[in-house]
Amino acid sequence: MTKLILNRRKFLNTAAASGAVLASPAYLRRAYAQGGEVNIWTYNDFVPEAFKEQFESETGIKVNVRLVDDQGKQFNLLAAEQPNPTVDIMTVAGHRFLQFIDSDLLAPLDTDRLSNWGKINPTFSESDWATINGEKWGAPILSGMEVLAYNSEIVSPEEAQTWDTLFSETYKGQTAYVIQDMMSIVMLMMGYDGNMVAYLDDPAKAAEIVEEAKAFLIEKKPLVRKYYDGGAEVQQMFVNQDIVLGHSWNGPAAALINDGFPLGMAIPKEGSYGFVYTYNIAKNCPNPDNAYTFLDAILSSPEIGAAMTKASGFISTYKDASNHLSDLEKKSTSFPDEELANLQFFRAEANEMKYGLVDPAVEAIKAA
Numbered sequence: 001m002t003k004l005i006l007n008r009r010k011f012l013n014t015a016a017a018s019g020a021v022l023a024s025p026a027y028l029r030r031a032y033a034q035g036g037e038v039n040i041w042t043y044n045d046f047v048p049e050a051f052k053e054q055f056e057s058e059t060g061i062k063v064n065v066r067l068v069d070d071q072g073k074q075f076n077l078l079a080a081e082q083p084n085p086t087v088d089i090m091t092v093a094g095h096r097f098l099q100f101i102d103s104d105l106l107a108p109l110d111t112d113r114l115s116n117w118g119k120i121n122p123t124f125s126e127s128d129w130a131t132i133n134g135e136k137w138g139a140p141i142l143s144g145m146e147v148l149a150y151n152s153e154i155v156s157p158e159e160a161q162t163w164d165t166l167f168s169e170t171y172k173g174q175t176a177y178v179i180q181d182m183m184s185i186v187m188l189m190m191g192y193d194g195n196m197v198a199y200l201d202d203p204a205k206a207a208e209i210v211e212e213a214k215a216f217l218i219e220k221k222p223l224v225r226k227y228y229d230g231g232a233e234v235q236q237m238f239v240n241q242d243i244v245l246g247h248s249w250n251g252p253a254a255a256l257i258n259d260g261f262p263l264g265m266a267i268p269k270e271g272s273y274g275f276v277y278t279y280n281i282a283k284n285c286p287n288p289d290n291a292y293t294f295l296d297a298i299l300s301s302p303e304i305g306a307a308m309t310k311a312s313g314f315i316s317t318y319k320d321a322s323n324h325l326s327d328l329e330k331k332s333t334s335f336p337d338e339e340l341a342n343l344q345f346f347r348a349e350a351n352e353m354k355y356g357l358v359d360p361a362v363e364a365i366k367a368a
Contacts, residue, residue: 037062038290041074042091044232045255045311046142046277051304055297061290069230071096072180072359078105078282085282088291094129094276095346097137099355107283108135113292116299124276124317129348138278139295141305142251142314145267145274145343146181149248151238152264160266163189166245167220176226176237177247179217179362184346185247186213189270196350196357206350207357214361218368227366238263254313254332267339274345277314309333 038061040047052063068074071093078085082105092100100106111117117125117139124130124140150160159165163185166175184194192209193199199206225243228234231252237243238256253265279298281291298304305318306325315333316322322330 035060036287036290037064038089038287038294039064039066039087039285040089040091040294041066041068041077041087042089042279043068043277043312044230045313046091046308047298048304048307048311051298051307055294059293059297061293063294072355075099075103075105079103083284085285087282088285088287089279089294090282091141091277092138092280093346094138094140094278095348096351097129097132097278098348099351100280101132101137102352105283106137107281107285107288109137109139109281110292111136114139114296114299116296119299119302119319120317121319129276129345130278138280139299140276140278140317141298142277142308142312143274143317144250144277144314146185146272147248147250147253147265148268148272149234149238149246149253149263149265151241151244151262153262154244155264157264157266160245160264161269163268163270166247167223169223171245172223173225174242174244175224175246176228176234176243177224178229179227179365180358182217182247183210183213183358183361184273185270186216188272190216194273195344195347196354197347200350200353203353206353210357210361214365217365221365221368249314250333251313254329255311256313257332258310258313258329267335267342269342271342271344274343276317276345 040063042065044067047063047065052065055061056063066087068091074090074092075096078087078090078100081087092106120140124143130136130138130140148160148163148166155165155171165171166177187194187209190209190212196206196209199209226237228237231249234246234248235252235256237246239261248265250265253263256263279295281288285291299318302318302320303324305316305321308314309316309321309325310329313332325333
């Protein structure tokens with residue numbers, strides 16, 4: 001196969017440009033300019049550049065984006081900054097809500113201040129995981145899932161129907177994954193509840209399961225080329241042909257597909273997990289009014305939701321956002337019904353126990 005040379009900066013600029021035409025919210029006009037700033041911790045491409053420029057121009061509010069690549073690191077940083085955080089808005093996955101809420105790090109979301117709340121698909125905004133203690137804690141913006149991504153010129157769709165291929169000798173030294181995420185998937189492969197909700201009353205069983213998953217990943221460690229942390233990293237490994245197969249979030253994989261890279265993705269038969277990213281307001285944030293202005297603006301139109309999908313590859317939670325995607329973009333953000341049947345969502349009820357066991361196991365795998 002001819003090696004595809006893809007410049008990462010060019011790729012990102014192309015993706016951002018595809019969402020450059022955004023509808024200007026009627027309430028965002030210079031007459032209502034507030035000034036000041038809003039500080040956001042989020043993932044790469046979650047704030048479309050065209051939207052950011054337009055928002056700054058029409059409100060006078062400077063948007064400061066700090067990129068994050070890991071929920072645990074973000075939690076630790078926010079906890080260290082309390083009670084006076086530097087961040088206003090952060091991006092928390094729905095299944096990590098309880099950890100942040102129980103640690104008193106988030107402010108409940110006042111949806112009455114968000115005139116565009118109704119533009120979110122209620123499947124996400126009104127779901128059971130989105131309401132905790134009678135409060136909303138975040139605005140759902142993008143949804144995703146853990147997938148098996150593969151170079152479609154080398155790996156067949158049939159091979160990608162099972163996670164076993166990721167751990168086979170066939171592609172030794174040509175695979176990559178996020179260890180923490182793979183712990184949940186490996187537990188699922190073994191027939192256990194990767195959310196660990198089933199073991200809330202049996203912590204000894206939970207510890208036994210995590211130990212079994214840890215031992216499996218240590219045994220398979222000689223087969224993996226690299227453990228990675230962020231979506232841009234796995235994209236570049238595929239582009240450089242360092243790997244031909246890997247665990248990925250669907251967003252980075254879809255972005256490569258839309259750029260013309262020969263990539264496929266599957267939800268394997270053993271199952272996988274879905275998740276929802278939300279924008280949240282930090283407790284005691286320094287610029288609460290500007291934070292709500294930003295949130296209402298970014299929720300204001302399906303075109304913005306589509307721009308976020310185009311840039312990130314994740315699936316928009318906005319009503320009618322898919323109407324503003326190309327056929328290829330729609331294809332890269334959808335899966336066959338038989339594969340979707342293998343998907344379940346991450347749940348938060350057992351997170352304290354789960355990550356208390358998983359996080360040390362991850363470090364042990366890295367050190368093995």
